[in-house]
Amino acid sequence: MKISQVAEILEAQVLTGEDKLDLEVHSACGSDMMSDVLAYVKDQGILLSGLINVQVIRTLLMMDMNCVVFVRGKMPPAGIVDFAEENGVVVLQTELPMFESCGRLYAAGLGGADTGKEPECPECMDGAENE
C-alpha cells in the first residue's frame, strides 16, 4: 500500500513528506509505548501513535520506519514536524481515534508489524517457507 492510500483511508493531513507519498509500506503498528515499538516491531512500516514528542520520530529513525500517523486529532508542534522533515520521515495527522485508524488500515489489507509473522514481501517469504 502506498503512503498516499494510507492518508486517504485515514482522511489524514500530510504535515510533511509530500514528496514521499508514493513509498510502499507493508505493515503498520499502533502504540504509544516507544519501548514496545523498539522491542516488537519486525520490519519497516508505519507507526500510528497518540503520543506526541520528538522521541516518536527518533524511534522511527532507529527502526527504519518512514511514516508516522498521529491519531486522535493530536497536532504535533512545529519542532517535531521540522525534525521529521530533516530526517525524511512522512508525518500524517488524522482526527480518527487509534482503534478506528488501525481497523481501517487492517481492513484495507495492511498487515501488522508486531505479530512476529513474516512480512508479506517476496524476499522475506523464503524464510517462512523453510519452517
Place this chain on the structure above:
Amino acid sequence: MSETLHYHFDVDGASFANAGRASVETKKLLRQLGVPPEVIRSISVAMYEGEINMVIHAHGGDADVYITEDTIIIILKDVGPGIRNVEEAMKEGFSTAPENIRALGFGAGMGLPNMKRYSDEMHIDTKVGVGTTIELWYHLNKH
C-alpha cells in the same frame, strides 16, 4: 582498515528531548561506513534504549563507539545511582522509571531486555551510588 575508529558523544541528562541524539548520529556514521543494515538496526535500538536509560535514571553520561574491522563496541558510562538488582532489571516489564516517563513512551521495563536482545554480548558493570557502565558488543563476522 586495522586501526580503531573512535567516536565520543556526551549524553545530555538535562533534557529528555535530547535523549537519542548520540544514537541518531551513530546510525548515520555506521551507514557511511557501510556497516550491514541489520547490524545498524540492532546497534541503533540498543544504544537508543541505553541513552534513554542514562537520561531517565542517571543525569546523562558518556557514549563511546569503537569500530574495528570485525567488531563494534558501544560503551555507555554514567555516574548515576547504579542498578540495585541487575537480575530483576533484566526482566521484561520490570521498571523503576517514574510515572511521568511512562507518559513519554518509555519506562515499560523493556530497556535492558531490548539492549540484551539487540546485542551479541552485553556486559553490565554497576555499583550502587557509583554508576553504571554497559558495553554492547557486535561481532561483524557473525552477521
